[in-house]
Amino acid sequence: MTLVYEPGSSFAHRLDPRPKLAVQVTFVAAAFVHTTPAGLVVLTGLTLGVLAAARTSVRRSLWEYRIVLPFVAAAPLLQGFTLGAPWFVIEEAVGPALAGYRVLLVLLVTAAYVRTTSVRESRAALQRLVPGRTGQFLGMGASFVFRFLPVLQADLGRIRDAHRSRLGTERPVRERIALLAIAGFNRAFDRADSLALALRARCFAWNPTLPELRYTRWDVPAYAFALGLAVAAVYPYL
Numbered sequence: 001m002t003l004v005y006e007p008g009s010s011f012a013h014r015l016d017p018r019p020k021l022a023v024q025v026t027f028v029a030a031a032f033v034h035t036t037p038a039g040l041v042v043l044t045g046l047t048l049g050v051l052a053a054a055r056t057s058v059r060r061s062l063w064e065y066r067i068v069l070p071f072v073a074a075a076p077l078l079q080g081f082t083l084g085a086p087w088f089v090i091e092e093a094v095g096p097a098l099a100g101y102r103v104l105l106v107l108l109v110t111a112a113y114v115r116t117t118s119v120r121e122s123r124a125a126l127q128r129l130v131p132g133r134t135g136q137f138l139g140m141g142a143s144f145v146f147r148f149l150p151v152l153q154a155d156l157g158r159i160r161d162a163h164r165s166r167l168g169t170e171r172p173v174r175e176r177i178a179l180l181a182i183a184g185f186n187r188a189f190d191r192a193d194s195l196a197l198a199l200r201a202r203c204f205a206w207n208p209t210l211p212e213l214r215y216t217r218w219d220v221p222a223y224a225f226a227l228g229l230a231v232a233a234v235y236p237y238l
Helices: 017-033 037-053 058-066 071-080 088-114 119-129 132-167 174-199 219-237
Strands: none
Touching: 017 088, 017 119, 017 219, 037 088, 037 119, 058 088, 071 088, 088 119, 132 174
């Protein structure tokens, strides 16, 4: 299953997309300000709360990001590695490890948002928050990203399965990565050309009819949560 919107009845599903976007932005800001172990422990608890509100599995979300995880894990290993004794310096690896864990928390919160917010709702929220052609451009870009990434993810999975069925796992790791990257980029460009042709054929509109957004009482705690994250992000600078 790719990382896409799934209809449901969770608390996060009931929210207007605008407070959910506010939580996304303020969580990222707080995560990049509080990079200490204590701060990341608190952010971990908040992340688990967000995932619970969205009824999104941690293990399933991590599996969706399995392509990114090796890069997150490689950064502290490469930073701590030395060419001579003691071969690995833990102090050098701590900073990249904390930064990688911070990115992982942001990705998990993003997964909760994607699974509980439809593409049309995200586009409508952006176009209402940012007026004019700029908002239309941002909304259009967000809708393309949310629709295009799952397709590319599925393409990469099929390419990887095809290589595996042809004994591609017997090749050196560097060669496998190169083949996967080249095939993935070629497929992405093909998809982009097809998308451009489809948009022209369907007379793509900059300002289509979008769903109506309405605030409810469920949005109050979400905005309060976002406000708390915003205060936590700016407090160290006061």
